Amino acid sequence: MNKILQWVRGNWVIVACGGVIVVTLGLAPWFSGAIESSVQKTAEERARKVTEIAGFERTSVQLDVPGQEPRAGSGVVNASLLEQYRSASTKLQADAEAVRGLAVEHNRKGRGVVSPEAFPQPPKSQRETIQFEVHAKVVKAYADLLARLRAGGPPAPDAVGAELERREAQFITNTIRKRSRAELDARELADLDAELLKTRLVRYGERARELSFYASPEVLDVPGEPTRTQVATSMLFDWQWRFWMTEDVLEAIAIANAGAASVVESPVKRVVQLMVLDELPGARGGGEGSPGSGFTGDGVPGRRGIDGSDAGGEGSPPPPSEDAALGPMTIDASVEAPLDFARSFTGRVSNSIYDVRLVELVAVVSTAKLPRLFDALARRNFMTVLDVKLRPADAFDAAGQGYIYGTDPVSEVTLLIETVWLREWTAPFMPGDLRAALGIGGGIAPMGEG
Numbered sequence: 004m005n006k007i008l009q010w011v012r013g014n015w016v017i018v019a020c021g022g023v024i025v026v027t028l029g030l031a032p033w034f035s036g037a038i039e040s041s042v043q044k045t046a047e048e049r050a051r052k053v054t055e056i057a058g059f060e061r062t063s064v065q066l067d068v069p070g071q072e073p074r075a076g077s078g079v080v081n082a083s084l085l086e087q088y089r090s091a092s093t094k095l096q097a098d099a100e101a102v103r104g105l106a107v108e109h110n111r112k113g114r115g116v117v118s119p120e121a122f123p124q125p126p127k128s129q130r131e132t133i134q135f136e137v138h139a140k141v142v143k144a145y146a147d148l149l150a151r152l153r154a155g156g157p158p159a160p161d162a163v164g165a166e167l168e169r170r171e172a173q174f175i176t177n178t179i180r181k182r183s184r185a186e187l188d189a190r191e192l193a194d195l196d197a198e199l200l201k202t203r204l205v206r207y208g209e210r211a212r213e214l215s216f217y218a219s220p221e222v223l224d225v226p227g228e229p230t231r232t233q234v235a236t237s238m239l240f241d242w243q244w245r246f247w248m249t250e251d252v253l254e255a256i257a258i259a260n261a262g263a264a265s266v267v268e269s270p271v272k273r274v275v276q277l278m279v280l281d282e283l284p285g286a287r288g289g290g291e292g293s294p295g296s297g298f299t300g301d302g303v304p305g306r307r308g309i310d311g312s313d314a315g316g317e318g319s320p321p322p323p324s325e326d327a328a329l330g331p332m333t334i335d336a337s338v339e340a341p342l343d344f345a346r347s348f349t350g351r352v353s354n355s356i357y358d359v360r361l362v363e364l365v366a367v368v369s370t371a372k373l374p375r376l377f378d379a380l381a382r383r384n385f386m387t388v389l390d391v392k393l394r395p396a397d398a399f400d401a402a403g404q405g406y407i408y409g410t411d412p413v414s415e416v417t418l419l420i421e422t423v424w425l426r427e428w429t430a431p432f433m434p435g436d437l438r439a440a441l442g443i444g445g446g447i448a449p450m451g452e453g
Contacts, residue, residue, distance in 0.1 A: 103336060110385055111428045114250075116243050117144050122432045125236065134234035138226060141242045145225050148250055149218060152257045154274070156219040157405025158210045163203060170202045171195065204402070211266040211407040216256055217273035217367075223249055224278045236434035241283045243432070248279055248362050248422055251384045256366070259379035267409035270372035273401075275365040275415065284440035332443060334427050347389050349421060355442070358429070361389075362420040367396050369411040376416075385423035392417040 116122045117140040118133075125133040149155060175181055178198075179191050187195060226242045253274070260269040335355065342350030353359050368376055373393075380386045396415040398408045430443050437443075 107425055107427050110423070110425045112384070114247060116432050117141055117246070118243075121236070121239055122243070123236075123434050123438075131233045134229045134231075134239055137239045137242060138229055141246055142220070142225060144246055145220050145223060145249070148246075148253060149220070152218075152253055153213070153215040154218040154253065155210075155214050156217060156221075157407075158206055160405075163206055163405070166202065166206060171199060174198050204407075207402065207405050207407050210405070212264070214266050215260050215263065216266055216269055216271050217406055218253065218256075218277075222274055222276050235436060237283055237437040237440065240432065240434055240437055244283070244360070244424075244429075245279045247424075248360060249277055251386065251422065252277055252362060252364055252380070252420065255379040255383040255386070256376065258383060259372075259375045266407060270369045270375045271366055272369065272408045272413060273367040273406055275367060277362065277364050280361040280363055280419075283437060332430060332438065334430055334443075336427060347421060349387055349389070351421065351423060353441075355426070357426060358424045358441075360422050360424065362422055364416075364418045364420060366416055366418070367401070367406075367408065367413050368416050369409075370414045371411065373414070373416060376418075380420060387421045388418050389421050390419040 118137045120126070120129070121133050121137050129136075171184070174195055175184060175187070179187065179194070181187060181191075184192070184195070224245050226245070256271045256274070259271050263269040266272055338355055340354050340356050341352065343352045344350040346352055351357075351359050366376075370393075377388055380388060393414050393416050396408075396413045398413055401408060426443065430438065433441075433443065
């Protein structure tokens with residue numbers, strides 16, 4: 004035993020190392036399990052974080068792009084992406100506002116009303132007389148429009164008759180050298196008739212060279228002379244609105260005829276009739292004496308209310324009182340416009356953003372150049388041709404009435420035209436009774452408001 008103790012004392016380093024080895028071998032399984040558990044836990048934590056990072060990369064994002072369908076995608080949503088989206092949205096919103104402004108400008112074309120004192124609400128002291136002033140100004144506006152566009156009728160029959168009488172007297176006296184028609188023989192009468200026909204055609208030709216196309220107030224939707232002591236302001240505004248529609252269609256004809264020196268060269272020769280087919284609530288019969296529509300009864304809307312109801316039929320709202328003040332008015336241009344394809348192939352119907360009104364145009368057009376009229380209508384304003392009827396026109400019969408069309412084959416075309424009017428600029432001119440009837444905010448308000 005003593006020898007063992009002496010050896011241990013002499014070799015204590017060996018003994019210590021051996022003890023450490025023995026202890027290590029005993030604790031090795033425990034240390035190994037602890038290390039393995041720690042490593043596994045660390046690995047699992049790292050895998051979870053990698054999964055989270057991968058999940059961020061696959062985050063589903065839906066971007067609402069103004070004027071387009073929402074776009075879906077995946078990616079990392081971070082501050083940089085959000086800033087890019089904000090910048091793009093701001094730019095798109097600015098572009099949308101610019102387009103809206105251009106649309107309003109294109110639709111309005113800088114126009115106002117012919118009688119600013121009458122709209123949206125005339126002074127109460129002028130309620131019983133304002134219709135005469137508005138009517139006179141509207142009639143003058145039609146006359147000025149026709150003059151500006153070089154449109155007019157053929158020579159007046161009375162003037163042509165007087166000219167033929169003078170020419171007949173000159174021909175008998177100076178050429179045939181007789182005193183009266185009664186002294187002429189058959190050959191001389193034939194010569195006289197030929198001379199008078201030539202004189203008539205020359206006069207008609209001179210008038211044709213003065214015009215771009217034939218049109219007169221009688222074939223337009225010009226309101227008749229007021230006969231009542233007081234006319235609803237909605238009817239007065241309808242007179243104004245009808246003039247705007249007529250102006251756009253005639254301006255489109257002028258665009259189609261651009262570059263033509265006279266009727267003979269113009270694609271559009273003559274306006275046979277131009278009329279508005281629908282009427283405003285409270286303004287039934289606003290175009291007094293207007294004829295019916297050639298489209299009525301053929302499955303295409305005829306003279307109807309602007310809201311789609313039968314003009315003057317059941318459900319037509321009575322005009323509200325005009326003795327109240329106008330309330331505040333708002334037009335929300337962000338609302339999506341509804342579509343009804345049962346009404347037309349465009350689907351457009353009157354709504355809180357715009358009004359749709361129908362115009363019928365009957366015109367004599369060079370058959371081969373009819374597409375130029377369609378293009379001109381679309382260029383002038385928000386107008387779409389919904390229906391077309393076409394039939395040959397008799398140029399020889401028209402010449403007998405003073406209309407000279409030239410040598411091109413011509414057709415009489417009847418067009419149903421859809422016109423769109425943005426309320427953003429039309430509604431401020433509308434009287435309160437019309438705003439209330441159309442459901443526009445800012446109609447009749449109690450006295451003392453607005």
